[in-house]
Amino acid sequence: MASATLTQSLRYRLYPSVDQEEVLRRYCAHSRALWNCSLEQFGYWRHGRPPSPNHAVRSRQLTEARSELPWLREVPRSVQQVALLDFDRACQEWWRGKGGYPHWRSKRRAGFGMQGCSIRRKSRKWAILRVPLLGEVRLRCGGLQIPPVDVVRVTCDGKNRWHVSVVVRVVPEAAPDSSGRAIGIDRGVVNALALSDGRMFKTPSSKRGDKRVAALQRRLARQRRGSVRREKTKRVIAGIRQTEKDRRRDWIEQRTAELLADFGVFAVEDLRVANMVRRPAPKVDETGKFLPNGATAKASLNRDILGQGWSHFLTRLQEKAAHGGAIVVLVAPHNTSRECRACGHIASGNRKSQAVFACEQCGHRAHADTNAAENILARGLSALAHTPGSGARGHCASARVTRPQGAARTTAIAERSLRHG
Numbered sequence: 001m002a003s004a005t006l007t008q009s010l011r012y013r014l015y016p017s018v019d020q021e022e023v024l025r026r027y028c029a030h031s032r033a034l035w036n037c038s039l040e041q042f043g044y045w046r047h048g049r050p051p052s053p054n055h056a057v058r059s060r061q062l063t064e065a066r067s068e069l070p071w072l073r074e075v076p077r078s079v080q081q082v083a084l085l086d087f088d089r090a091c092q093e094w095w096r097g098k099g100g101y102p103h104w105r106s107k108r109r110a111g112f113g114m115q116g117c118s119i120r121r122k123s124r125k126w127a128i129l130r131v132p133l134l135g136e137v138r139l140r141c142g143g144l145q146i147p148p149v150d151v152v153r154v155t156c157d158g159k160n161r162w163h164v165s166v167v168v169r170v171v172p173e174a175a176p177d178s179s180g181r182a183i184g185i186d187r188g189v190v191n192a193l194a195l196s197d198g199r200m201f202k203t204p205s206s207k208r209g210d211k212r213v214a215a216l217q218r219r220l221a222r223q224r225r226g227s228v229r230r231e232k233t234k235r236v237i238a239g240i241r242q243t244e245k246d247r248r249r250d251w252i253e254q255r256t257a258e259l260l261a262d263f264g265v266f267a268v269e270d271l272r273v274a275n276m277v278r279r280p281a282p283k284v285d286e287t288g289k290f291l292p293n294g295a296t297a298k299a300s301l302n303r304d305i306l307g308q309g310w311s312h313f314l315t316r317l318q319e320k321a322a323h324g325g326a327i328v329v330l331v332a333p334h335n336t337s338r339e340c341r342a343c344g345h346i347a348s349g350n351r352k353s354q355a356v357f358a359c360e361q362c363g364h365r366a367h368a369d370t371n372a373a374e375n376i377l378a379r380g381l382s383a384l385a386h387t388p389g390s391g392a393r394g395h396c397a398s399a400r401v402t403r404p405q406g407a408a409r410t411t412a413i414a415e416r417s418l419r420h421g
């Protein structure tokens with residue numbers, strides 16, 4: 001317990017000069033090129049062919065290529081090395097079934113990782129990021145601490161703002177305490193957050209932005225490829241998207257702060273968001289013709305799900321809870337919206353519409369999202385009561401309890417007493 005630490009990601013705004021920005025863009029390009037090159041090699045492998053190169057082989061190939069091609073030596077080796085390491089990690093995750101198949105890196109998402117950097121404070125507000133071969137880049141740190149760093153990640157967003165993020169290990173400020181007030185949180189599409197006390201929150205609407213983007217995309221379709229005006233339209237679209245992203249992030253910061261101020265125990269569904277936004281499988285009839293499979297409707301729902309920022313909300317809640325000594329319990333999501341809180345009856349007919357829940361057995365009526373949030377709370381509390389449990393696995397559901405204890409933050413436990421009838 002004494003050595004309990006957490007990893008925390010810190011992000012600062014960078015202010016490169018015009019010349020420095022050009023260099024940073026070149027680093028981004030190299031990082032992307034190495035990634036895409038590795039992906040191409042990786043994708044070449046088929047059954048019956050010799051294995052595709054692993055990280056050690058790729059590193060050796062990089063060394064050879066750098067000695068032969070002068071343009072590869074324009075950027076520090078560590079930028080390319082980190083890109084290879086990232087790619088290797090992505091492949092391993094995919095191989096272990098923890099992540100999707102690595103994607104091509106596009107020019108639109110500029111960023112790179114690098115070793116051998118350091119940050120030095122200059123004044124209360126400003127610091128300096130030392131980048132090998134580039135020099136010193138101004139960095140705004142505000143009142144934030146400056147940790148010792150080595151590996152940094154530099155990104156550029158849709159509004160051309162540069163940021164640097166570093167991962168540091170910190171000791172949590174408070175010990176975990178399960179005595180605080182408990183609340184269940186249901187994440188949904190219509191109401192982004194529904195609390196078990198009846199409150200509901202919606203994410204800021206992106207309707208106006210969507211409309212403008214749709215109009216701009218029509219304009220984009222008419223513009224000649226590679227033209228200056230087309231590039232300008234693209235920049236405007238990226239800017240609007242970034243504004244929406246900023247608003248959603250900000251909204252999540254505000255909601256999590258409010259929740260942490262009021263409650264000490266949070267029950268949240270353990271949703272696999274990545275699985276939920278999968279494309280539906282194509283349907284084919286006997287002749288091989290494609291049948292309607294609801295892909296368009298699902299794509300629209302996927303957009304809504306992703307627009308709610310469910311994963312980001314949970315990540316921030318967990319990070320903040322870990323520091324404040326609060327506890328986040330992840331519960332099994334099965335049937336939370338179909339189960340009656342009053343009598344435990346589970347039926348899809350219980351849910352009359354998006355908003356209305358009316359139990360077919362006992363007649364209990366409630367807002368459907370509130371009912372779900374109450375179920376989540378009940379599951380969370382029962383999981384918490386069984387936390388140090390013997391490890392006996394329940395047959396139908398399990399819950400993960402997130403406690404601020406560093407590496408052992410997630411403990412798999414069995415949730416035996418689900419309130420089924």
Ligand SMILES: [Zn+2]
Pocket residue numbers: 340341342343344345359360361362363364
């Ligand atoms: Zn009932």
